[in-house]
Amino acid sequence: MKLPYTHVNAFADRPFTGNQAAVMPLESWLDDEVLQAIAAENMFAETAFVIPDAGGETDYELRWFTPTEEVRLCGHATLASGHVLLGQDGGDRVTFRTRLAGNLEVRRVDAGYEVGLPLIETAPEPWDEAVRLLGVEPQEVWRNDTRYNVFLYDSAETVRALDPDLRGLGALGNDQFICTAPGEGSDVLSRVFVPGGGVDEDSVTGSAHAVLTHFWTERLERDNFTAHQASARSGTLTCRRDGATAWLGGNCVTVVEGSFYLEG
Secondary structure (H helix, E strand, O other): OEEEEEEEEEOOOOOOOOEEEEEEEOOOOOOHHHHHHHHHHHOOOEEEEEEEOOOOOOOEEEEEEOOOOEEOOOHHHHHHHHHHHHHHHOOOEEEEEOOOOOEEEEEEEOOEEEEEEEOOOOEEOOOHHHHHHHOOOOOEEEEOOOOEEEEEOOOHHHHHOOOOOHHHHHHOOOOEEEEEEEOOOOOEEEEEEEHHHOEEEEOOOHHHHHHHHHHHHHHHOOOEEEEEEOOOOOEEEEEEEEOOEEEEEEOEEEEEEEEEEOOO
8 A cells, every 4th residue: 555645844944944744645544553653653743644524524634643642733743734735736725623623724824824723721830740850940830631731931041951851751641841931033932842742852843832822922912923942953933812723823844755655
């Protein structure tokens, strides 16, 4: 069996930056074990699988897998999927039906794209064990019951210098540890660690910015800002709050197109 395969750098305007995703359009769903094995073979933060939505509610059904598990929401691989599909049909927007995140949309804007994700709220709540493992005391800790956690620091320099105990953080569960501060050259800077989900440090995290869009628009008292994720690959995006939706803007770069060969 030969499956279409595209390697995309999302939230990037050139190769070797942004967050990598494999996008694989299918005619119908393969067994979950096969989807997970393909994602493990790809070894990207996410592999996105799409099939046409036979029910007609949206254009496609969409699922995302890390090398170790299926996830409830992934922004960069949704953006990458939109980039691939809009590039094929020349359209201006594409919609996706997901199992746990509702219906999502990617649209063309200016020279790039915007992906609309559910706005994710957090609230103040201490977590001493996670702070110990991060290694530096934050000014504030904000959390929610879907395992998104924000650690606010005083400066971008502090966030860039973090050297957390990744094995210890991973033992706490499949949580996102979102470390953020006012930016340098952007309004907001962040780093995101998800070792419990198979991604020690993510490159540019869409779902984390759905959290940060709520967190920072409240603090900045405006509905939009620019953001930079200071990973080794790094990436810059725009964040805009519109009702219950976080619109994240950026570009994508296709770096590989080909086929994935599946025995059988």
